[in-house]
Amino acid sequence: MQELIYGCMGLGGSWSDEPHGSDHVDEAAAAVDAALDAGITLFDHADIYRNGKSEAVFGEVLAARPGLRDRIRLQTKCGIRLSEPGIPGHYDLSRDAILERVNASLKRLRTDYVDILLLHRPDPLADPAEVAGAVGHLMAEGKVRQLGVSNMSAAQIEVLQDQLETPVVANQLEMSLLKRAWLESHVLVNHSEHLDYSFPHGTVEHCIRNGITLQAYGSLARGLYTGAEPDSPSSAETATSELVARLAADYGTSGEAVLLGWLMKHPAGIAPVIGTVNPGRIRACRDAGRVAQAMTRAEWYQLWVTARGSNIP
Template identity: 45%
Template sequence: MNALAIHQHLPTASQIICGCMGLGGGWDQQPINKTHYHQAQQFIETALATGINYFDHADIYTFGKAEQVFGQVLAKQPSLRDQMIVQSKCAIRFDDDSGPKRYDFSKKWVTQSVDGILSRLGIEYLDVLQLHRPDPLMELAELAECLTSLQTSGKVKHFGVSNMNHHQIAYLQSALDRPIIANQIEISLQQLGWLDHGVLAGNPAGEHGNFCAGTMEYSQLNGVQIQSWGSLAQGLFSGRDVSNQAEYIKQTAKLVANLAEQYNTNADAIALAWIMRHPANIQPIIGTANPERIKRCAEASKVKLSREDWYQLYVSARGEELP
């Protein structure tokens, strides 16, 4: 398997990323307690023990509590920071007295967001800052100045984006003298738009896909690491009850289970290995905070599906044969 594109910037990065959205308790205003702390501690230690050293945050996760409890663990075990790559995202603003839920790439908001992230995590810098979703009111020169200032000050080492197509990435990159190193998009056996746009090129069946054709190719040509969120489709093919699902989903879940037995691994690992088999060497993000499931997911790094098994999963998950 070829090296990850991100390795030229972060050579020690693991191919699997642990998403931190499940930390800090619920999406409420309840304070962090000892149970939340011990969950985060076990989460971090399990990930590192299995070889996963990349952690993905966002300032909105559990209203900031995910970063806060992660920071509490680092405060008590500061040596852990040197063993990990820490990434966070900003720019989503929830509805408040000033307006509805919205996206904000203004210099003021991004700057104060990074300061808040670093404060909650209790660290001096982020390895990667990602802009969470595209802001149609982005002022390119202003944002470029902001990102340059964040890097010059030492608060951010590298920059990425999330949920952007290649046109948006290229436009942002045109104003930066440093590379955009990652793009985080939804990819799983359930979300197939990233593949279908290529496979259905010139086919009317691909007319209404909500994934911009060329994003995968642009990323591979320009060294932009694709990271996948929603990688396990909330366990749809690896243990969730599918009795009320469509027949093709039931069949796909059964196929995943059969392949897990064939490759001497588990269903979560197969679902991730399918993503990782693509030549773009996608970094799947796993959202579980369950230590045992983290261990199961880590096994994906040891699995390389055959071409035939990969296509078998793709066709099954589509629910119909390829054109």
């Protein structure tokens, strides 16, 4: 099902070990309210976000609002360990790590289960059978209902799926009008420019074929086309900002809705993840589905060509 997702990475204050404060809980509550106003019911977390504080403040919001958990869906991620003194940051999808990190997330979120668990990054040392065993254990306990991945290629998903008894339901990737490698790889397969993009061609097609929802993080391009002021914007960025504003005026909506609608227009059924903590910007996304339906093919291509700064082949 095509939908908007609220990304909670910005909640909880700093990335330091300092505890969060009541103001951070209030900020999380305001973001949740704005997301619900925009029709969003899926909230995206990861165990590492703000050193666990993103989950913790969200858990406090849930605890203060009986009944809210039944109105929403939660997903979280595991698989990344942040650096510690003498230990570099690394990936860890071992059985013990998956079980440990999911249980810690549930405790911080103050819930008995997550609707979707995402494996955050491919771990070169991960044994797919061991990963499948850990996931199966969590599902048998009722702590995880569905499994997804993040930042994985089609081949990596296939190797994992061979060992799983449950289907992979989502793949979260960076996808936006700014970060277009997923799209450029589609049309540049027979051009030398293809080498400029590292995105593994065939991943989008694999997800479409297997009913895997593409979740797009960074979907608002960090505000680049809707008001953020870079130090030295390129001519393409300036032209794209102007085009987004014009289309927003034409549709009687926000620039945010235009950017998200552009993603959602794609037949893959992309589900954008919205990462801003600004309640106004969150609510500004509510028209994305309407814009996706109304946007013409010519407008869709005009946004793409303008953003890339040159014609497509």
